[in-house]
Amino acid sequence: MASSPVVALNGAMAGRASRGYLESKAPTKTRILTSELCRRFCTLGWASSSGGSIAVEVRRDSIPRSNRLIAMGRRSGVRKERIMPEYMYGLPANGSIPPLPSPKPYSSKPPRCMSCLPFSTKAQGYLFLFNDALELQHLGPNNLTPNPGLQQTGKGVANYANISTYVKAGALYSDNPTDPLPRCVVLDIEGTTTPISFVTDVLFPYARDNVGRHLSATFETPETRDDIKLLRSQVEDDLKQGVQGAVPIPADEAGNEQVMAALVANVEAMIKADRKITALKQLQGHIWQTGFENNELEGVVFEDVPKALMNWHSLGIKVYIYSSGSRLAQRLIFGKTNYGDLRKYLCGFFDTNVGNKKETQSYIEISESLGVNKPSDVLFLTDVYQEAVAAKDAGLEVLISVRPGNGPLPENHGFKTVSSFLEI
Incomplete structure (x- = not known):
């Protein structure tokens, strides 16, 4: 199988890795799995603080264990529950770095891997911890609460007696191992x-209280003219059906003030009735846009x-x-x-x-x-x-x-x- 060079911590050549292995789906899946385990473990109270050096071995049976990659979180100050797959290095046992994590968006400096040359000995605790999690599916656990009486195993990692979240085929499942994740x-x-209260107590009152101001400020714009056209059509249908609160909207020749007064009356009635209609929702969206742009919402x-x-x-x-x-x-x-x-x-x-x-x-x-x-x-x-x-x-x-x-x-x-x- 063809091979490609890998970059050492100091930028020098430090070994060679299988190109097929580096480009396979296994490293990507392992990064996704590591970030998910970090979130699940933190949620259960098993881990806290940042996620630097958290690691999982990239499983691929065709690769000798000594040559397998290890996905490891960078020392970034990111808390474990916020670790993303792209935050991780890919490291073989010799400490070189084939895949680098993506740089932080707020910095042009490349990500650094700190104190990782002796990786094969320093990170074994994390490695065993997460690799053991992969085997928990065989235990048949039934409780999300970790055992308060944790015991150290021969590998130097705590033995959790009760865990209901486990791993299968590279993705996490809860309770029912046969239910796949949705696409x-x-x-x-x-x-x-x-919260419903945000909509009823903030958004709706803002639209109701500002509909007149919005129409007055934007009455001649194509956007508002389109909103008025939709409202006219809706009100005509409402009047035919005897909808309570609907009032006729005069023609434009009657003057802007009379048209806007009728529009405001109809919109207020629609908001009060919580109408789920496109004409109202489109106008509300344009009113709210002003509120968000002005930092009022x-x-x-x-x-x-x-x-x-x-x-x-x-x-x-x-x-x-x-x-x-x-x-x-x-x-x-x-x-x-x-x-x-x-x-x-x-x-x-x-x-x-x-x-x-x-x-x-x-x-x-x-x-x-x-x-x-x-x-x-x-x-x-x-x-x-x-x-x-x-x-x-x-x-x-x-x-x-x-x-x-x-x-x-x-x-x-x-x-x-x-x-x-x-x-x-």
């Missing part, structure tokens, strides 16, 4: 990623959301948003949150243009647009029972989000529930 996750916002997500998004991203799971709010509004909420910009973990946004969230066809459209082999490759999370039923009827896997402030669910609704994304 895609589709998330609702209100009551799922974000900041998106809010639950504490577990950024951790889960990072976790799914590292595992190659694609995450999408499906909300009644416009795609613009969705990007605004996740682009500027109390945990920073989370859009880097999201692959796309769906709104009511794909269909009503309580209709099965909407979820069929989404699963087909995602290009999955079957609808069950998609996991949908929502707090609304009717949405859960519609998604299930379309063949998607469904979990119902139970968050503070969410409405009650029907008795015997038949769906699994989670109160945190970290339970998934």
